[in-house]
Amino acid sequence: MTDVAIAGGGLIGLSVAWRAAQRGLRVTVVDDAPGTGASHAAAGMLAPVTEAGYGEEALLRLNLASLQRWPAFASDLERAGGIPVGFRTAGTLVVGFDDDDMRALDDLHAFQRELGLAAERLPPRATRRREPSLTPRVRGGLLMSGDHSVDGRSLHAGLLAAARAAGVRLVAERIDAVHVVGGRAAGLRLTGGERLDADVVVLALGARSAGLPGVPPLPVRPVKGQILRLAGAAGLLEGTVRALVRGRQVYLVPYAGDRLVVGATVEDRGFDATVTAGGVHELLHDAIEVVPGVSELELVETLARWRPGTADNAPLLGPSALPGLVLATGHHRNGVLLAPVTGEIVAEYLAGGELPEPAAPFTADRFPTDRPSTDPSRSG
Ligand code: GLY
Numbered sequence: 001m002t003d004v005a006i007a008g009g010g011l012i013g014l015s016v017a018w019r020a021a022q023r024g025l026r027v028t029v030v031d032d033a034p035g036t037g038a039s040h041a042a043a044g045m046l047a048p049v050t051e052a053g054y055g056e057e058a059l060l061r062l063n064l065a066s067l068q069r070w071p072a073f074a075s076d077l078e079r080a081g082g083i084p085v086g087f088r089t090a091g092t093l094v095v096g097f098d099d100d101d102m103r104a105l106d107d108l109h110a111f112q113r114e115l116g117l118a119a120e121r122l123p124p125r126a127t128r129r130r131e132p133s134l135t136p137r138v139r140g141g142l143l144m145s146g147d148h149s150v151d152g153r154s155l156h157a158g159l160l161a162a163a164r165a166a167g168v169r170l171v172a173e174r175i176d177a178v179h180v181v182g183g184r185a186a187g188l189r190l191t192g193g194e195r196l197d198a199d200v201v202v203l204a205l206g207a208r209s210a211g212l213p214g215v216p217p218l219p220v221r222p223v224k225g226q227i228l229r230l231a232g233a234a235g236l237l238e239g240t241v242r243a244l245v246r247g248r249q250v251y252l253v254p255y256a257g258d259r260l261v262v263g264a265t266v267e268d269r270g271f272d273a274t275v276t277a278g279g280v281h282e283l284l285h286d287a288i289e290v291v292p293g294v295s296e297l298e299l300v301e302t303l304a305r306w307r308p309g310t311a312d313n314a315p316l317l318g319p320s321a322l323p324g325l326v327l328a329t330g331h332h333r334n335g336v337l338l339a340p341v342t343g344e345i346v347a348e349y350l351a352g353g354e355l356p357e358p359a360a361p362f363t364a365d366r367f368p369t370d371r372p373s374t375d376p377s378r379s380g
Pocket residue numbers: 043045051225263264307332333334
């Protein structure tokens with residue numbers, strides 16, 4: 001028996017687990033392969049503005065609230081887990097190539113100014129002064145000094161260590177179903193017939209959240225992303241570079257050492273894990289067009305994973321239609337960025353029964369398929 005059973009040991013599940021354990025709850029995380037889903041692929045950009053679109057102001061506010069938490073989250077985590085998480089504060093430069101790209105950049109800048117966000121529009125020469133390895137064909141840029149990055153894989157290792165140090169138990173088993181008794185979640189059923197009883201179950205299975213037996217209908221779907229890792233990039237880029245290459249988006253995220261991540265495709269293909277020639281070609285073509293030096297790098301890894309997409313691109317946080325089942329899923333393109341605020345909000349809800357205000361726009365009842373109960377632990 002545990003206070004909280006968390007289905008899913010990715011970045012979101014572990015952030016909730018760590019924060020809930022710090023609040024004195026007995027927490028068990030169940031995952032047969034923690035950190036091998038979207039957490040393994042994530043580029044680690046902490047880019048609230050460039051990841052939120054028009055009409056997504058509520059999501060943008062949540063993204064910004066989480067970005068604000070990042071410096072303290074990273075240092076707490078490094079202290080607690082003893083593993084550096086590769087938090088980089090070098091900022092993000094967005095660049096464009098043709099007239100349409102530049103119009104999109106100007107629109108983004110206007111949107112940022114409307115929201116009172118700091119961003120600096122750079123002419124071509126200043127854009128290349130900031131990142132000398134950019135092609136001279138770049139027509140200009142937008143510098144967001146506050147949009148940072150973190151190494152997603154180190155972050156997962158750090159969260160695992162910090163969660164364990166805080167007393168979280170990890171059960172490396174496959175989950176068959178949410179165990180439902182008398183109309184409320186009462187634990188998890190594991191492969192092999194075992195059961196983990198819990199007062200509350202947290203669903204943090206990312207793109208696989210909707211398919212688990214016992215879970216009420218949830219509007220979460222897999223959004224495939226192919227992503228590449230390259231080596232030999234030491235000194236190539238100062239910070240993250242995002243580009244519009246004649247309407248197509250690509251991002252290049254440098255890491256400590258000599259690594260560079262290039263991503264990512266956005267595909268509605270269900271749980272298709274194929275890395276395609278076309279996907280890799282498109283990413284490399286666009287990355288090389290933006291930073292020609294990329295053609296000299298070693299291509300060390302290609303992979304495909306699934307973002308947990310929702311209809312409005314925002315997460316599902318807090319109560320669900322099944323009493324005792326709490327949601328921490330649907331983070332789509334923002335799982336890494338939103339890990340601090342999600343961990344904090346959901347842990348607070350688990351410990352105190354009140355959903356903190358920043359989560360209010362993100363309950364599942366904004367979609368017609370799921371009507372939440374109101375208490376994380378009481379049966380409905
Ligand atoms: N956050 C970047 C992506 O989902 O590709």
